Amino acid sequence: MHHLSRITFIVLALVLTMGICSAQAKDEIRVSGQPCLHGLPTWWAIEDGWTKDKNIDLTYTLFPSGAPQVEALAADQWDVGAMGTVPTMMAILRYGAKLIAISNDESETNDLWVRPDSPILKTKGFNPKYPEIYGKPEDWKGKKILVTTVSTVHYALDATLKALGLTEKDVEVVNIEQGQAVTAFASSQGDVVCLWAPFSYTAESKGWKKVSSGARSGAMIPGGVVVRKDFAEKHPDLVVEWLDLYMTALDRMRTDKAGSGVWLNKYFAGYCGLQLPESAIKSEFELRPIFSVEQQVKALTAPDEASAWMKGVADFFAGQGRITKADMADLEKSNFGIDASFMKKVQEKRAAKK
Amino acid sequence: MANAAAANLKEKIGAVFSFVIFLALWQVASMAVGSEALPSPADVVAKAQEMYTSQIGGKSMWMHIYYSLRRVVGAYLLAAVTGIPLGIAMGWNVKFRKIANPIFELLRPIPPIAWIPIAILWLGIGEGPKIFICYVGAFVIFVMNTYTGMRYTDHLLIDAARTFGATRRQQLFNVAIPASLPSIFAGVQNAMSMAWMCVLAAELVGAREGVGFIIIQGMDLNNSPMIIVGMITIGLIGLFLAVSLRYLEKLLCPWRRELQ
Amino acid sequence: MSTAHASALEAPATSRVKGYWKEYNSSVFSLLVFLLIWELVCRLGFISRFQLVPPSEVIVVMIEKFWTAPPDGATLFTHIAASMTLALVGFCAAVVVGVPLGLLMGWYKPVMVLVRPLFDAVRPIPPIAWIPLAILWLGIGIEAKAFIIWLAAFVPCVINSYIGIKLTNPVLIRVARIYGASNWETFIKIGVPSAVPMIFTGLKLSLNAAWTTLVAAELLAASEGLGYMIQMGRRLARPDIIIVGMLTIGFTGALMSYVLTKIESRIASSRRL
Numbered sequence: 088m089h090h091l092s093r094i095t096f097i098v099l100a101l102v103l104t105m106g107i108c109s110a111q112a113k114d115e116i117r118v119s120g121q122p123c124l125h126g127l128p129t130w131w132a133i134e135d136g137w138t139k140d141k142n143i144d145l146t147y148t149l150f151p152s153g154a155p156q157v158e159a160l161a162a163d164q165w166d167v168g169a170m171g172t173v174p175t176m177m178a179i180l181r182y183g184a185k186l187i188a189i190s191n192d193e194s195e196t197n198d199l200w201v202r203p204d205s206p207i208l209k210t211k212g213f214n215p216k217y218p219e220i221y222g223k224p225e226d227w228k229g230k231k232i233l234v235t236t237v238s239t240v241h242y243a244l245d246a247t248l249k250a251l252g253l254t255e256k257d258v259e260v261v262n263i264e265q266g267q268a269v270t271a272f273a274s275s276q277g278d279v280v281c282l283w284a285p286f287s288y289t290a291e292s293k294g295w296k297k298v299s300s301g302a303r304s305g306a307m308i309p310g311g312v313v314v315r316k317d318f319a320e321k322h323p324d325l326v327v328e329w330l331d332l333y334m335t336a337l338d339r340m341r342t343d344k345a346g347s348g349v350w351l352n353k354y355f356a357g358y359c360g361l362q363l364p365e366s367a368i369k370s371e372f373e374l375r376p377i378f379s380v381e382q383q384v385k386a387l388t389a390p391d392e393a394s395a396w397m398k399g400v401a402d403f404f405a406g407q408g409r410i411t412k413a414d415m416a417d418l419e420k421s422n423f424g425i426d427a428s429f430m431k432k433v434q435e436k437r438a439a440k441k
Numbered sequence: 442m443a444n445a446a447a448a449n450l451k452e453k454i455g456a457v458f459s460f461v462i463f464l465a466l467w468q469v470a471s472m473a474v475g476s477e478a479l480p481s482p483a484d485v486v487a488k489a490q491e492m493y494t495s496q497i498g499g500k501s502m503w504m505h506i507y508y509s510l511r512r513v514v515g516a517y518l519l520a521a522v523t524g525i526p527l528g529i530a531m532g533w534n535v536k537f538r539k540i541a542n543p544i545f546e547l548l549r550p551i552p553p554i555a556w557i558p559i560a561i562l563w564l565g566i567g568e569g570p571k572i573f574i575c576y577v578g579a580f581v582i583f584v585m586n587t588y589t590g591m592r593y594t595d596h597l598l599i600d601a602a603r604t605f606g607a608t609r610r611q612q613l614f615n616v617a618i619p620a621s622l623p624s625i626f627a628g629v630q631n632a633m634s635m636a637w638m639c640v641l642a643a644e645l646v647g648a649r650e651g652v653g654f655i656i657i658q659g660m661d662l663n664n665s666p667m668i669i670v671g672m673i674t675i676g677l678i679g680l681f682l683a684v685s686l687r688y689l690e691k692l693l694c695p696w697r698r699e700l701q
Numbered sequence: 702m703s704t705a706h707a708s709a710l711e712a713p714a715t716s717r718v719k720g721y722w723k724e725y726n727s728s729v730f731s732l733l734v735f736l737l738i739w740e741l742v743c744r745l746g747f748i749s750r751f752q753l754v755p756p757s758e759v760i761v762v763m764i765e766k767f768w769t770a771p772p773d774g775a776t777l778f779t780h781i782a783a784s785m786t787l788a789l790v791g792f793c794a795a796v797v798v799g800v801p802l803g804l805l806m807g808w809y810k811p812v813m814v815l816v817r818p819l820f821d822a823v824r825p826i827p828p829i830a831w832i833p834l835a836i837l838w839l840g841i842g843i844e845a846k847a848f849i850i851w852l853a854a855f856v857p858c859v860i861n862s863y864i865g866i867k868l869t870n871p872v873l874i875r876v877a878r879i880y881g882a883s884n885w886e887t888f889i890k891i892g893v894p895s896a897v898p899m900i901f902t903g904l905k906l907s908l909n910a911a912w913t914t915l916v917a918a919e920l921l922a923a924s925e926g927l928g929y930m931i932q933m934g935r936r937l938a939r940p941d942i943i944i945v946g947m948l949t950i951g952f953t954g955a956l957m958s959y960v961l962t963k964i965e966s967r968i969a970s971s972r973r974l
Binding site: 158238270411 | 771774939
């Protein structure tokens with residue numbers, strides 16, 4: 088009995104201290120990200136102490152890819168985060184997440200590569216509308232293409248084939264994960280390999296040649312910044328506060344590439360355990376256009392930008408039978424989860440400061 | 442005695458000899474196909490030296506090993522505490538067996554790696570899902586071995602105990618469980634190797650530390666020497682765990698020495 | 702149990718059904734209770750809808766998957782067939798290599814001394830870790846995937862054949878020797894047959910291992926199969942597809958163990974006669 092009361096006491100004390108701690112603590116925002124350029128801002132803000140004089144407390148969780156990140160969203164494990172277009176769309180479709188910003192334009196870093204001796208390299212600009220795509224349709228026909236299916240680079244491949252007047256039936260598509268695709272292509276499997284950064288930097292270093300990309304084939308691939316449905320409804324002010332920090336980082340990346348590069352390298356090597364050559368860090372900023380607050384507001388509100396980009400991806404998935412007609416209708420009804428209100432508030436806040 | 446020592450020495454020489462042959466074959470193969478396809482032993486040693494003296498993802502190799510071990514040992518203990526009683530209950534109580542066995546049989550073939558999405562959905566992204574993945578692997582082995590041991594307990598033993606007036610409880614704790622100990626002990630060993638083998642799958646959940654993380658990073662960076670160093674590290678630690686568990690068993694249960 | 706089963710075989714069809722029912726009613730009951738609890742946990746809101754799909758929805762999706770290919774690109778039967786083929790190829794290769802190796806290790810000391818250390822060193826390495834090397838050596842076709850399965854299935858084949866032949870009754874060996882049999886003859890005619898029961902247990906464990914390594918193997922460039930189905934379910938954030946994949950692996954695996962156990966007991970009883 089004596090024992091029991093002691094345990095009760097300890098438990099009570101614990102609960103009380105926890106209560107006091109949480110009462111004193113700043114508002115917590117749980118941020119998720121990936122070992123990628125768009126994961127840097129929050130980590131940067133934490134490491135560089137940007138939140139010291141602010142009433143928010145950021146925690147950052149790293150995810151290896153989009154699928155576990157979306158699963159963790161379903162489990163209520165994070166509030167805001169940045170990820171690729173496909174997980175963004177799935178988070179919006181299945182869990183009602185909101186798209187509140189475009190982290191960067193990933194169209195050029197979703198690219199298609201061949202070996203230097205490939206016949207595809209002989210011609211360029213077969214379709215004058217797409218002058219940067221290599222190869223004639225005959226060169227592409229029957230080629231074995233390594234691609235991570237149901238991904239943005241699959242979308243880029245589809246756009247490339249369409250630009251050449253082909254469909255997936257004219258080539259042999261092999262589903263493979265990114266890391267494995269590099270290994271397989273290096274051991275002379277397949278004729279074309281579809282990669283995204285940072286895997287494309289490995290391709291470049293191996294002397295493979297880029298024959299097309301999302302940008303070259305007119306497939307716009309926006310990186311998404313999303314907020315959990317509940318969190319957006321309950322704490323819109325916190326979302327704005329965090330988004331302000333995120334945009335501060337993006338602004339620095341736009342204006343000070345060298346200084347941001349140092350941080351990106353720290354993030355990759357020191358935090359994610361991803362050792363990349365210096366040239367790759369440089370390419371990260373060169374190949375990924377980043378939008379300012381004004382550009383973001385325009386992109387999120389103009390009917391021919393964010394919603395059109397998302398629709399392009401959604402149409403591709405619907406065409407592949409990956410999402411149903413009902414899913415498509417849901418997406419269109421919610422305007423692909425796009426919510427410009429947070430970005431507008433950031434804009435107002437900054438205008439007021441001036 | 443001298444004979445046994447000689448046999449022991451012979452075995453050791455054989456082991457060394459076999460590794461030398463293996464390394465020689467590896468070297469020849471790597472020269473034949475190029476170090477791109479198969480890094481040579483020298484490449485791997487150089488890489489290992491580099492990895493063990495520098496930091497990967499802000500942590501030393503030893504820290505990575507520590508994190509993996511922590512996950513595995515946690516999962517292992519949890520699996521032992523839940524798996525052995527379940528196995529005993531399934532083996533002892535017919536009604537319970539009839540209820541639990543079909544569900545167990547259905548869930549048993551589902552490999553730990555297939556549980557990853559569910560683990561994230563239920564337990565989030567911290568240590569929970571990683572421990573859960575290793576737990577699934579070890580738990581199945583614990584249950585299977587305990588249950589098999591209980592089921593194959595010689596009925597004569599139990600009948601004899603009953604004749605001598607042992608209560609049902611005594612029959613269980615003094616006869617059936619001790620009789621199934623050999624099988625349970627086999628489970629204790631196998632479950633450890635299983636839990637350790639699951640560490641790579643567990644760290645696929647999304648980790649920034651651990652031996653599995655090293656291999657995953659090697660896969661992503663297309664760095665075969667790094668992968669091989671990770672594989673060898675996993676292999677050696679697995680071996681170390683198995684040996685130390687065998688030693689621990691001898692220490693804790695001296696009577697087992699006579700059984701062997 | 703076995704006598705009840707034997708009489709059920711001889712009895713007319715209706716009572717045979719009754720016999721089966723008697724044998725399995727508790728299993729059916731227990732699975733139903735399991736499903737009911739699962740359904741209730743979901744319906745009563747103990748766990749969020751996003752975290753666990755109720756079985757009623759899983760069953761609907763499963764039935765749909767019998768003839769619809771989207772969203773993962775193939776019907777359930779195609780996935781099962783692809784996975785079965787893969788598992789069986791890996792399993793057969795493991796048997797062909799593992800059983801003789803285990804037997805030789807048990808019989809010939811030098812083989813044992815040379816192979817055992819390597820075997821022990823390679824064993825703890827998880828099959829997934831071999832994926833990059835498998836790609837380098839074998840490409841991205843079925844060979845590489847089967848290799849991953851082979852690695853897992855190979856281990857129980859070796860261990861059980863090894864133990865099996867080690868347990869050969871030494872009296873039998875001595876008798877054979879006295880009658881002038883060579884070492885090879887003794888091995889083939891005495892050692893191997895006496896190891897058969899242990900080998901069979903090994904095959905069962907090996908098939909289990911092959912089946913449970915499926916998901917790992919299908920991480921390697923698969924475009925159909927149950928592991929691939931789970932992978933697609935993750936990419937498309939469809940927990941229902943994931944659970945259908947998991948349960949299909951469970952059902953098929955349980956069914957395979959069951960069939961093997963039946964075959965084993967048939968063989969055991971025919972040997973006794």
